[in-house]
Amino acid sequence: MNRWLLWVPLVLFGIFFAVVAAGLIRPKDNIIESKMVGKPIPEFSLPAAIEQRPALATTDLATGKPQLLNIFASWCVPCIAEAPQLLELERAGVQINGIASRDTPADIANFLNRWGNPYVRIGTDVRSIVQLELGSSGVPETFVIDGKGVIVHQHIGDIRKEDVPELLEILEKAG
Amino acid sequence: MIAETGLIALWLAASMALLQFALCAIGLAKGQDELFKAIRPVAIAQGVLVAISFLVLVWLFVRSDMSVKLVVANSVAIKPMLYKISGAWGNHEGSMLLWIAIMGVAGACIGIFERNLKAKTLVATLGAQAFISIGFYAYLLIASNPFERIFPVPADGQGLNPLLQDVGLALHPPTLYIGYVGLSIAFSFAVGAMITRDVGPEFAKAMRPWVLGAWVFLTLGITAGSYWAYYELGWGGWWFWDPVENASLMPWLAATALLHSVTVLATRDGLRAWTLMLAVVAFSMSMIGTFLVRSGVLTSVHAFAVDPERGSFILALLAIYIGGAMALFALRVGSVKEGSQFEPISREGALVANNLLLSAILGIVFIGTLYPLFVEGMSDEMISVGAPYFNLATGPIALILVAIMAAGPLLRWRRDSAKALLNRISIPVFLTAAALFALVLFTTSMSVLPLIGMALAAGIAVASFAPLWKRNLRRTPMHTYGMIIAHFGIAVALVGMASETSFTEEKLVAAKPGDEIMVNDWKIKFHAIEPVAGPNWTALEARVTAQYGDEAIHEIAPQNRMFASAQMQTSEAALLTRWNGQLYVVLGDSDEQGRWQLRIWWKPFVTLIWYGGVLIALGGLLAMIGRLRRAGRQKKQRAYAEAMI
Amino acid sequence: MKAKHQRLTLAVLALVALVGAGLLATFALRDQANYFYTPSDIVEKKPVAGKAIRLGGMVEEGSIRHEEDGVTVNFIVHDGTAKQAVMYTGITPDLFVEGSGVVADGKLTSDGMFVADNLLAKHDENYIPRELEGIDMTGNMTKTDTLVE
Numbered sequence A: 001m002n003r004w005l006l007w008v009p010l011v012l013f014g015i016f017f018a019v020v021a022a023g024l025i026r027p028k029d030n031i032i033e034s035k036m037v038g039k040p041i042p043e044f045s046l047p048a049a050i051e052q053r054p055a056l057a058t059t060d061l062a063t064g065k066p067q068l069l070n071i072f073a074s075w076c077v078p079c080i081a082e083a084p085q086l087l088e089l090e091r092a093g094v095q096i097n098g099i100a101s102r103d104t105p106a107d108i109a110n111f112l113n114r115w116g117n118p119y120v121r122i123g124t125d126v127r128s129i130v131q132l133e134l135g136s137s138g139v140p141e142t143f144v145i146d147g148k149g150v151i152v153h154q155h156i157g158d159i160r161k162e163d164v165p166e167l168l169e170i171l172e173k174a175g
Numbered sequence B: 001m002i003a004e005t006g007l008i009a010l011w012l013a014a015s016m017a018l019l020q021f022a023l024c025a026i027g028l029a030k031g032q033d034e035l036f037k038a039i040r041p042v043a044i045a046q047g048v049l050v051a052i053s054f055l056v057l058v059w060l061f062v063r064s065d066m067s068v069k070l071v072v073a074n075s076v077a078i079k080p081m082l083y084k085i086s087g088a089w090g091n092h093e094g095s096m097l098l099w100i101a102i103m104g105v106a107g108a109c110i111g112i113f114e115r116n117l118k119a120k121t122l123v124a125t126l127g128a129q130a131f132i133s134i135g136f137y138a139y140l141l142i143a144s145n146p147f148e149r150i151f152p153v154p155a156d157g158q159g160l161n162p163l164l165q166d167v168g169l170a171l172h173p174p175t176l177y178i179g180y181v182g183l184s185i186a187f188s189f190a191v192g193a194m195i196t197r198d199v200g201p202e203f204a205k206a207m208r209p210w211v212l213g214a215w216v217f218l219t220l221g222i223t224a225g226s227y228w229a230y231y232e233l234g235w236g237g238w239w240f241w242d243p244v245e246n247a248s249l250m251p252w253l254a255a256t257a258l259l260h261s262v263t264v265l266a267t268r269d270g271l272r273a274w275t276l277m278l279a280v281v282a283f284s285m286s287m288i289g290t291f292l293v294r295s296g297v298l299t300s301v302h303a304f305a306v307d308p309e310r311g312s313f314i315l316a317l318l319a320i321y322i323g324g325a326m327a328l329f330a331l332r333v334g335s336v337k338e339g340s341q342f343e344p345i346s347r348e349g350a351l352v353a354n355n356l357l358l359s360a361i362l363g364i365v366f367i368g369t370l371y372p373l374f375v376e377g378m379s380d381e382m383i384s385v386g387a388p389y390f391n392l393a394t395g396p397i398a399l400i401l402v403a404i405m406a407a408g409p410l411l412r413w414r415r416d417s418a419k420a421l422l423n424r425i426s427i428p429v430f431l432t433a434a435a436l437f438a439l440v441l442f443t444t445s446m447s448v449l450p451l452i453g454m455a456l457a458a459g460i461a462v463a464s465f466a467p468l469w470k471r472n473l474r475r476t477p478m479h480t481y482g483m484i485i486a487h488f489g490i491a492v493a494l495v496g497m498a499s500e501t502s503f504t505e506e507k508l509v510a511a512k513p514g515d516e517i518m519v520n521d522w523k524i525k526f527h528a529i530e531p532v533a534g535p536n537w538t539a540l541e542a543r544v545t546a547q548y549g550d551e552a553i554h555e556i557a558p559q560n561r562m563f564a565s566a567q568m569q570t571s572e573a574a575l576l577t578r579w580n581g582q583l584y585v586v587l588g589d590s591d592e593q594g595r596w597q598l599r600i601w602w603k604p605f606v607t608l609i610w611y612g613g614v615l616i617a618l619g620g621l622l623a624m625i626g627r628l629r630r631a632g633r634q635k636k637q638r639a640y641a642e643a644m645i
Numbered sequence C: 001m002k003a004k005h006q007r008l009t010l011a012v013l014a015l016v017a018l019v020g021a022g023l024l025a026t027f028a029l030r031d032q033a034n035y036f037y038t039p040s041d042i043v044e045k046k047p048v049a050g051k052a053i054r055l056g057g058m059v060e061e062g063s064i065r066h067e068e069d070g071v072t073v074n075f076i077v078h079d080g081t082a083k084q085a086v087m088y089t090g091i092t093p094d095l096f097v098e099g100s101g102v103v104a105d106g107k108l109t110s111d112g113m114f115v116a117d118n119l120l121a122k123h124d125e126n127y128i129p130r131e132l133e134g135i136d137m138t139g140n141m142t143k144t145d146t147l148v149e
Helices: A003-025 A077-091 A105-115 A129-133 A163-174 B002-030 B033-062 B069-074 B081-087 B092-113 B119-143 B167-196 B201-232 B243-268 B272-295 B308-335 B347-378 B387-410 B418-424 B426-442 B448-463 B478-503 B608-644 C002-032 C039-045 C130-134
Strands: A067-072 A096-101 A121-125 A141-145 A151-156 B505-511 B516-519 B522-533 B537-548 B553-556 B559-563 B568-572 B574-578 B581-590 B596-604 C034-037 C052-059 C072-078 C083-089 C101-108 C114-120
Touching: A003 B272, A003 B308, A003 B347, A003 C002, A067 A077, A077 A096, A077 A105, A077 A163, A096 A129, A105 A121, A121 A129, A141 A163, A151 A163, B002 B033, B002 B092, B002 B119, B033 B069, B033 B081, B033 B092, B033 B119, B069 B092, B081 B167, B092 B119, B092 B167, B119 B167, B119 B308, B167 B201, B167 B243, B167 B272, B167 B308, B201 B243, B201 B272, B201 B608, B243 B272, B243 B347, B272 B308, B272 B347, B347 B387, B347 C002, B387 B418, B387 B448, B387 B478, B387 C002, B418 B426, B426 B448, B448 B478, B478 B596, B478 B608, B505 B516, B516 B596, B522 B581, B522 B596, B537 B574, B537 B581, B537 B596, B553 B574, B568 B581, C034 C039, C039 C052, C039 C083, C052 C083, C083 C101
Parallel strands: A067 A096, A096 A121, C034 C052, C083 C114
Antiparallel strands: A067 A141, A141 A151, B505 B596, B516 B522, B522 B537, B537 B553, B537 B559, B559 B568, B574 B581, B581 B596, C052 C072, C052 C101, C072 C083, C101 C114
16 A cells, blocks of 8 residues: 555656756857847957967958957866867968967967967957957857857867858858 | 776676676576675685776876877876876766776675575675676777877877865865765665665664765765865855765765664664665765766757767666665565564654655655756746745754754653653753854844754753763763764754854955955955966965954965866965864956955854864764674674584 | 544644745745846835845956955956946855856845945856856866765
8 A cells, every 4th residue: 555655756756857858958058158149249358378370359350251259268187188170271372360368378388389379369258358348258169240240159168070061151151 | 908907897897787687696596505605706806806906097197108098088197196187087988987996896785794684585696786786897898988199199188177186175075976976876776775674683783884984984075075065166165056066965864864764674673664765865966966967968068069979878777776676675575574563652653753854855845856857848938946945944844954953852662751761851941942042142244044054052062971871981982972973963063053144244345465454353364366376277376464353363365266278267275274163265367457356254163064074074083983893793703602512 | 544634633733834835935935035136126126125046147247346355355246238246255265256157145225336245156067057057168077066965
C-alpha cells in the first residue's frame, strides 16, 4: 500500500533534472545581447595599443565598407582559441579592428607576437569604457559594422571554426 | 612523451573499469564464482593506473611543461612550487582527473581491505563502482582530455587565479574530493546490496568505516573552506551560503544522517530501506553539488567559452547514476525485509529524529540553492537567495537537532521512558536554563537564534560527556569516545558561531599614519603604508600595531596585493589570534587627503567555530579507528574459536 | 502487521519532514529572497522601502563622491534609461570604478536613496552573482574555470 512512496525520491530527482536541464539549455538567453545592435557606433577615440598599428576612433569604422570590431585581451584564454579564426577572416579580406580591454602595451604586443595579429587598427581601452558603451559584456566579443558605422551583428564569445562562414555571410549582406 | 604516458594510463584504467564491470555483470548473471576472484585484482589495477595518470599530470605541472594546453592555461613558470602542484587540480580537467583518481583508488582499497562483505555483494559493489567510474572516464577522455597538447608551444603560461594561491586552498579541493568520492563507496555498497538484497547488520558494519572516513574528510574540507573564505576574502564572514559552499554542505548533511542511520542498521537491524536511500542520496548530493558548480548552471560563466557539451555530459551521467539508483531502490526495496521494531522514545527514535531533521535541513538548503534557477526558468525575474533565507529556515531546525543530539546518546535502544531520560539529562537542562537566564540578564545585543544556540551549547557540552557517567573509562570503547568528542565539537562550534554573530565589534575608519583606533580593548595604531613584493605579486602593506589592554604590542600587516600575471587585486587581511578571539584588519583604498581605509573587527571566540569543526572530524576519526579495530578483534576471536573446535 | 505499520509511519514521517521543509523553505523564500532590480525596474515596480533587494547597473561617470568621513561613498547607478542614487559605507571592491558594473545588496529608504550593505564587484567569479554576467568583463578562463568547492 505504501509502494508508491518508494518512487517519491525518483520523482523528486526527475523534477530536479527537469529544472537543471532547462537551466542548462537556457544559458544562451542569459547572455546579454547588446542594445546597440542596429544603432550607430557610439562616439569614441582610443589611443593606439601598440606602435605597429594606428589608433582607433568612431570615424575609422564608417568607411563605406563593412568591418569587424573585435574586443580582446591578452589575459583571455578564449581569445587565444579564436586567434586562428581571426587570421582566417583576415585572409578572406575582412578588415578587423581590435579593442584591447584592460591591458598593457607590453602584454598586447606579446600576445599578438605569439598568436598572430589580424588587426588593421588596435585601440586600447584600459578601463573598458568603450567596451561598455558598445554594450559588450565580456571578452572576447566581435561586432559586425556596416559601411555607415551601424552595428549589424554581435558575436558573443570566441569565434569558432563553424562561425566563420556565418560571419562572412553577415559581412557580405552588410556591404 | 610524459603527457602521452598519462593519457595511456588513463585509457588503460578506463578499460580496467570496463573489465571490472563486465566481470561483475557476467559473474552475477551466470553465478560463476571463479569470475568473482578476478575482480579484486582488476579493481586494484584500475586504481594503480589511474593514480599513475594523475601523478603524471602533477609532474607536468611541476615541470611547467608548456606544451600541454592545461598547464599553459593554469600555470606560470615563476609560480611557487606548492601552487604549481595545486595548479594540477585548480582547473576543470585536472579536478575531474583528481575525482576519478580518488574513485579508482577507493575501489582498489575496497579490493584490498574489504573482508566483511559477502562475496556476491562485494562483487556487485565493485561492479557498481566500476559502472560509475566508466562514465567519468568517458567524460574525461571524450570531452575534457587533461593531457591535450598545444601547438605552437608558448613561452609561458597564463597563470592561476591569485585567489587560489593559498596554502589552504591548495589542499582544500583534494580533501573535499576525498570526502565526496568516499561517499561513492557507500553509494556502490547500497547499489550492490540492493542488487543482491543482502541488507543487514553485516552489510552496515562493512559500510560504516567507509562512511566515517568520507565524512571525516568532508568535515575537514568544509571547516578548512570556511576558514579560507574567512581570511582570504576579507569580508570577515565565515559562511556565505554561496552555491559553492552549499555544494559541499549538502553531501555533508546527507552523510551525517547516513552515519547515524547506519548505526541503527548495524546495531539493531532497523532502518534498512532508509539507510540505503541515504547512501544513494549522499553521493548524489556530491555529484549534484559538483555539477552545479562546475557546469556553470549556478555561477557566472560568461567570459570563458561555455561548453554546453560538458554540462550536458555530466547531467546525463547524473541522470543515469542517480535516476538508476533511485529506480532500483523503488523496485527492489519493497522486497527487502524491514528489520526490528522500536518505540518512539528510544535511541532509535532519537536517531530517526536526527535523520529527519538533517534531511529537512538538506531539503531547505537544496531548495534555496536551486530556487534562483527555478525562478529564472519560470519567469524573467532574477533573484538571489542569501544568508537571511538560509539562517531563518535552517536555524530553528538545527537548534532542535542539536537539542536532540544531547539527549540521544543517553537513551536506551528499543525502549526507554521519558521520565528516566529527564532524570539523566537534568544537569544539562539545568545548565541550559541557567545559561539562558544569564545571557538574557547580562547581554544586550543577542538575537534569538544565537541566544538559544549559546545556551544550548552549554547544556550539550556537558551532556556529550554524560555517556561516560559511571562507566569504566578504560573499557569504554573508542568509538564511544569518538561520538563524545564529535558531539562536544558541535557544542564548541556552536559557541563560536553564536559569539561571533552576537559580540563582534566592527569599526571602519579612514586613518592617517599615526592615528589610533580603539576597538573593544584593542588599541590599534596605524603607522605607515609601504610597498612590498612577493614571488609573483606586489602589494601595498599597512604597518599596524595592535595592543590588547596593557599586553605586549603586536605588529600586523594587512595588504592589498596586485598579481603580475592576472592583473587582479586581492585584499590580504591581517589576523591576530588570542585565546578569546581574533582581531581582523583589512586595508582599503586611500583618498585625496592621504587617509587610508581600515576595517577592523574584533571577533570574540570566533576560532571556536573551526576548533569545533576539527573536533568533530577527530571524533569521526576515532570512531572509525575504533570500529575497524573492533572488527579486526572480533574476526581474530572468531578464527580462534573455530580453530579450537 | 506491526512491522508494516512502523514502516509506513517512518515513510509518512519522512514525507512530512520533506513537505515541512518545503513549506518552511517556500515561506522563507517569499520573505527573504532578494529580487534583482535595475534602476528602471525600480522606477517601474517601485519596491517597498526597507525590503532587501539587489541593485545592478553601471556606476555613472563622474558620480562617485566620497564623504568627509573617508569611508562613505555616494554614487549613481544607471542602466541607460534610469538612475538610482546609492550610498555605501565600507571598503569598496577593487573593481569599483566609474563606468564599471556593480551589484549592490541593500534597501531603499523612504526618500528614494538606496543604502547598500554590500557591494559586489570582486573579481572572483564565485562571488559574482549571475546577474552581473552581462556587466562584468574581467573574467577569463584562468579565473572562471577554477575550483573552489
